Amino acid sequence: MKYSACFDIGGTYIKFGVISSSGGIFTTGKVATPKENAAIQIPEIIAHQVALMSQKYEIQNIGISACGLIDHERGEVLFSANIKDYSGLQLARIVKEKTNLHVSVENDVRCACLGEVWLGAAQGKQDVVLLTLGTGIGGAVVINGRLMRGAGYLAGELGHMSIVHDGESCPCGFKGCLERYASTGALVRHYTRISGNDSANGNDSANGKEIMDLVKKQDPHARAAYDNFLDYLSTGLVNITHLYNPEVIIIGGGITAQGKSLLEDIQEKYQHKVMDVYKVSTEITLARLRNHAALYGAYTVVNQVEEMVR
Structure with a gap:
């Protein structure tokens, strides 16, 4: 079964979970979003959690839902008003360097919408x-x-x-x-x-x-x-x-x-x-999906499920 490590970066917490191709979600949790040095600490937090997940699951890629304005193609945070030292972060590139896994990044509300399309209130x-x-x-x-x-x-x-x-x-x-x-x-x-x-x-x-x-x-x-x-x-x-x-x-x-x-x-x-x-x-x-919507959406983006549900 295909597993992805998925993250939802918010101004207060970074939520995470392992999501399977069937929509199962495992090993969920959250850690506080760093108040300082976010550009350094956030990629380190993600890489650390992926290492822990990999002890139990065969993680194939990483999907990240992130607050702020996101350049999805480059995996870059264009601007964020809620996290200090976060704007301009080339998140996908840095996390890929730390994990050697393919990484996709998308805005959190867009991810939540895709999650609802895949498994929630807008299925089909x-x-x-x-x-x-x-x-x-x-x-x-x-x-x-x-x-x-x-x-x-x-x-x-x-x-x-x-x-x-x-x-x-x-x-x-x-x-x-x-x-x-x-x-x-x-x-x-x-x-x-x-x-x-x-x-x-x-x-x-x-x-x-x-x-x-x-x-x-x-x-x-x-x-x-x-x-x-x-x-x-x-x-x-x-x-x-x-x-x-x-x-x-x-x-x-x-x-x-x-x-x-x-x-x-x-x-x-x-x-x-x-x-x-x-x-x-x-x-x-x-x-319908509430706190897990953006995590599910992060999975759809990194695995191109948005193409599969068409």
Whole structure:
């Protein structure tokens, strides 16, 4: 059986696992992402874990899902705002030198999307969009079974779709981006503004889960913030639908732990806004693979499963 060592490099943790050609996942774990000297330490961490994996499994290659803007062809981190000393790292080349194995690197949200296409919520689908809701919004687009990367490997930054003219300033340098209104971070900010309170429970700073708990209790401030969030998110989903006409738009991120109730609320807003002709062809659903999605996607990239599922 073919085994790959797969890694998901995030701003807080580096997750890893051994994945088989049948989709089995073994020896999963995580280590803290280095706060300093990331360009040196991250390749060393990967090489060390691969050496440990190789004691039990015949590792044939290495798939890496990485936060930031990634040049997949060169295996290079073009830019990362979340990890110090990480931008410009020729990750694939260095890891290959340390392990003598073929290495592929791709953006984490794109990997998560490919994972959902292979084994998750979009299995068997050819036209798929993934939105991940967190502090910001990540995006990935699959058209005709192929991941859309773009001329500069920058395609799919759907969180920076402008939806409010001259709106809130975004860390990207522009104003009115979708992620300033429809991310979990936006939900928290709006709740804080209208409640005049930076705490949802009287002790800690507000977070998405606490606000959703208050929504269920019909707290007026939480309800207003949530309705605002749904309005903007559904507008973004409609724009994506009209632009790409995907078979499915998958929504991921921690807030999706709310499950069916969240999905129904999103769908209700969406159905009132989208053009009728699109309602039959595009489905809105929640991600299924959660923490393992990007690892599975890293496997598809290094083994070219994205070609096999077409």
